[in-house]
Amino acid sequence: MSLSILTFKVYFLSSYYTSKLMHLKRYVGKFLTFQFQGRKDNISGVVLKYNDDYTLIRTCIDYRLDGYTIFKNEKVEFIQGDFEKRAARILKLKKYLPGEEPIIPIDTLENILAYVSLQxxxxxxxxxxxxxxxxVDFRGRVGKLYHFEELTTNAKWRYKLQLPERECRFIHFDNDYLNSLKLITKFKGGTSI
Structure with a gap:
């Protein structure tokens, strides 16, 4: 395949996904399902905040709110079909109000990780x-690498991770699984590397 055809395909795909998400701002406060190219499972929830780089949603699993997800706006499409409308109706009956959610920054990856780790x-x-x-627990950034300490399923600190930004596309927090682990985890002090 020639380089010009490959470049066109990459450009076409990225503009297709970008144009689909450009209209997402009008869906803030709405329940949507997000499909990601190359990802097995979709992510559903109420859109709380959106910018060109990231989207913040209140994650919903089986009509139950369970934490938050911030994802990178790359190769993603959204759906608002019958399931999403039904889920929105159920959340409304449960008296869920998106306007009462905490204000979480989504301007840069470093600010996202620092805020979420602190809170x-x-x-x-x-x-x-x-x-x-x-x-993980975010420890800071050095150069282009983000430093974390990893926690095992037994709530033991295992080792340090160093990841580039491209590996931090899906960030979940304040869900039932993480909150359960917090109950039995001994945290180390500070957020320095």
């Missing part, structure tokens, strides 16, 4: 495919 301590970072994740 909620544990962060769940999904792989691109969504088939695995790490539970």
């Amino acid at each position: 909620y301590r544990l962060i769940q970072l999904d792989t691109r495919k969504g088939d695995a994740f790490d539970v």
Whole structure:
């Protein structure tokens, strides 16, 4: 395949996904399902905040609110079909109000991670495919690498991770799994590397 055809395909795909998301601002406060190219599972929830780089949603699983997700706006489409309308109706009956959510910054990855780590301590970072994740505590950034301490499923600190920005596309926090782990975790002091 020639370079010009490959470049066109990459440009076309990125403009297609970008144009789909450009209209997302009007969906703030609405329940949507997000599909990601190359990811097995979709993510559903109420859109709380959006900018060109990131989207923040109140995650919903089986009509139950469970934490927050911030994801990078790359190769993503959204759906608002029958399921999403029904879920929105159920959340409304449960008296959920998106306007009462905390204000969470989504301007830069470093600010996102620092805020979430300070307020909620544990962060769940999904792989691109969504088939695995790490539970981490953000320790800071050095150069282009983000430093974390990883927690095992037994609530033991295992080792330090250093990840580039491209590996931090899906950030989950304040969900039931992480809050349960926090109950049995001994945290180390500070957020220095």
